[in-house]
Amino acid sequence: DWTPEHTLETLIADIRAKVGSDRVLLAVSGGVDSSTLALLLSRAIGSQLTAVFVDHGLLRLGERHEVEQALRPLGDENLRVVDASEQFLQALKGVSDPEEKRKIVGREFIRVFEAEARKLSQEGCRWLAQGTLYPDVIESAGGEGAANIKSHHNVGGLPPDLKFELLEPFRYLFKDEVRELALLLGLPEPIRMRHPFPGPGLAIRILGEVTPHKLDILRRADDIFISALREWNLYDSVSQALAVLTPMQSVGVIGDERSYGYVLGLRAVSTVDFMTADWARLPLDFLDEVARKITRQVPEIGRVVYDITSKPPATIEWE
Numbered sequence: 001d002w003t004p005e006h007t008l009e010t011l012i013a014d015i016r017a018k019v020g021s022d023r024v025l026l027a028v029s030g031g032v033d034s035s036t037l038a039l040l041l042s043r044a045i046g047s048q049l050t051a052v053f054v055d056h057g058l059l060r061l062g063e064r065h066e067v068e069q070a071l072r073p074l075g076d077e078n079l080r081v082v083d084a085s086e087q088f089l090q091a092l093k094g095v096s097d098p099e100e101k102r103k104i105v106g107r108e109f110i111r112v113f114e115a116e117a118r119k120l121s122q123e124g125c126r127w128l129a130q131g132t133l134y135p136d137v138i139e140s141a142g143g144e145g146a147a148n149i150k151s152h153h154n155v156g157g158l159p160p161d162l163k164f165e166l167l168e169p170f171r172y173l174f175k176d177e178v179r180e181l182a183l184l185l186g187l188p189e190p191i192r193m194r195h196p197f198p199g200p201g202l203a204i205r206i207l208g209e210v211t212p213h214k215l216d217i218l219r220r221a222d223d224i225f226i227s228a229l230r231e232w233n234l235y236d237s238v239s240q241a242l243a244v245l246t247p248m249q250s251v252g253v254i255g256d257e258r259s260y261g262y263v264l265g266l267r268a269v270s271t272v273d274f275m276t277a278d279w280a281r282l283p284l285d286f287l288d289e290v291a292r293k294i295t296r297q298v299p300e301i302g303r304v305v306y307d308i309t310s311k312p313p314a315t316i317e318w319e
């Protein structure tokens with residue numbers, strides 16, 4: 001019988017057989033795949049696991065804390081949180097081009113991760129675990145397209161002198177199966193059912209240059225949108241939802257005063273494969289509440305718009 005319990009036991013047995021008493025390194029991103037893998041590896045090999053979480057300063061409100069809490073079972077000494085926000089923000093300074101931003105985040109990520117990986121390698125760590133799923137395996141085999149989008153997120157790109165054996169326990173699993181494992185392993189619901197979040201994070205949701213001030217504005221607005229989706233029980237009915245801070249400012253009026261605030265875009269989509277997507281018909285009362293909350297609680301934002309473009313022609317992200 002092919003139950004999640006059976007899959008879990010098989011995976012644990014396989015990992016133990018493969019790894020023996022060796023140490024394993026894992027990069028966690030805060031997404032469901034790497035978080036589930038962290039809990040699985042911890043269950044299988046305990047303190048032989050070292051998980052590294054790079055905080056690139058482009059995460060959403062409370063996200064780092066949430067991941068730290070969820071990975072509590074690993075034990076403090078097996079989870080290394082690297083705060084590299086300064087380094088990423090410095091590298092992104094003055095950069096507006098989306099592809100350039102992606103490259104910079106990818107490059108800095110490898111730099112930070114490489115430093116950790118090298119230390120561990122010198123301590124005798126032999127394995128590098130990745131949460132590669134079956135569809136990723138297929139896509140990579142196919143070459144171009146979607147595999148390309150996520151390329152930097154995989155921890156390829158390590159220099160050739162830094163060698164690890166690759167451990168990919170999920171390479172025959174689909175996302176739904178990983179979510180079932182996550183449930184068995186006690187991964188908290190918000191992470192287990194979390195929408196995908198791009199590797200470059202909020203850097204590609206701030207159109208134009210990324211600054212600490214804009215990150216702060218976007219974080220607060222995004223949190224209001226996402227929290228409201230959860231409160232209205234709409235979160236699970238859409239495949240992805242996001243807020244985008246545009247560089248545009250528009251005129252408004254607060255009391256008797258003329259105001260001048262940023263235009264914020266909200267987007268929610270339904271999709272099966274993220275290759276095509278339909279904009280989500282969220283209830284107007286819901287959108288009304290969100291727009292009011294955002295303009296009230298984030299005064300830097302003067303206007304909220306809802307994106308009614310499907311993919312194609314528009315991509316899901318605005319950059």
Ligand code: XMP
Binds near residue numbers: 196200311314318
């Ligand atoms: P688009 O915007 O191309 O997005 O319709 C499709 C899916 O991919 C995600 N995405 C990314 N994920 N690095 C990532 O890891 C990226 O650079 C990137 N760009 C887009 C996007 O969030 C959506 O789920």
